[in-house]
Amino acid sequence: MTVGSVLVTGGCGYIGSFTALALLEADYNVVIVDNLQNSSKDTIDRIELICGKRPEFYNIDIRKEEDFDKVFDAHPDIDSVIHFAALKAVGESGEIPLEYYRTNVYGTICLLSSATKHNVSNIVFSSSATVYGDATRFENMIPIPEICPIGPTNPYGRTKATVESLITDHVEAQRNNLKKEGKSGDHWNAALLRYFNPAGSHPSGVMGEDPQGVPYNLLPLLAQVAVGKREKLLVFGDDYASKDGTAIRDYIHILDLAKGHLVALNYLRDHHPGVKAWNLGTGKGSTVFEMIKAFSDAVGKELPYQVVGRRAGDVLDLTANPTKANTELKWKAERTLYDACEDLWRWTKNNPQGYRQSPPQELLDKLKEDQKAGKPMA
């Protein structure tokens, strides 16, 4: 028995694949579209390995509305979409902003236009805490609540903020237009999920983040230092106004984040709230030095680093106030930073080539044992 069918754009990527897994485990049908530019199709096999169900997959370009049309035509049961597909490197977004707007903004226009033709009216959008920019410019806005005015500091963040407006305008227009026709527009809903820094891997060690090319996020880079692929971590600035001078982020375990998408989708389907923004974070900030220490502890050795200058576009503190999601969605991050570091290390040491090699037999045997014993994996 399935509870519904969901299109997951970018479903082979890090957060997308874990969300696809959470949806399948909650008995949703999942259809993934992904162009595999920064992800691997092997993700699909790992999802199936863990939950015994396989999402459908289409390799499409989200900048082509007709590609979406074909997928929706083939799956008339889809009524919801979770939209991850996007370019996401902050630094790169300053070098090729047109590509960022073309993929992130125009790609979303293609999605919404096609979705509308096919009566797909629940939209969960993968936004980012980046939309807030430097929240320390206001008084009392750390940890950051959703009412904090947005003000992204880089083109990537501005594409996310633009897409939030785009989705809001479209959903509100659909609701109003249907009302004018004397119909209910209540089935048009959107969740704008502003999440903080995703971290960690699946506890089984068979699924994790597998960035293609050079990673640019702190934890994947630290993981490369731990396995000797990189000599040391460069710490971008120790002159911030934090307790140790390094910048503060709210690191949230990937399984908690994936669950947040599931509960947001269920909330849209059950409560028809219109458009809502929710922060998905833990409410606890950690500095870069604290993260180096936490991951070094998980690895069991000191990881070398060198302090260099600040990275352009970085801000001092992005820590969530997750109260709104805690109360409205009844969702709370349950896993600790320690869990995230342990899980990331298990994934990294067992899969040094990411998805390009099979996981070690002992992990597969352990997974089977846990499944037989009915142990919940997520």
Ligand SMILES: O=c1ccn([C@@H]2O[C@H](COP(=O)(O)OP(=O)(O)O[C@H]3O[C@H](CO)[C@H](O)[C@H](O)[C@H]3O)[C@@H](O)[C@H]2O)c(=O)[nH]1
């Ligand atoms: O080699 C590195 C990489 C990062 N950092 C520092 O580590 C912290 C985290 O940096 P990440 O690049 O891992 O993450 P960001 O906070 O810059 O951005 C991430 O989290 C954001 C929300 O908080 C957005 O979601 C964004 O898409 C995502 O990449 C920052 O203070 C950064 O300066 C380093 O010191 N050295």
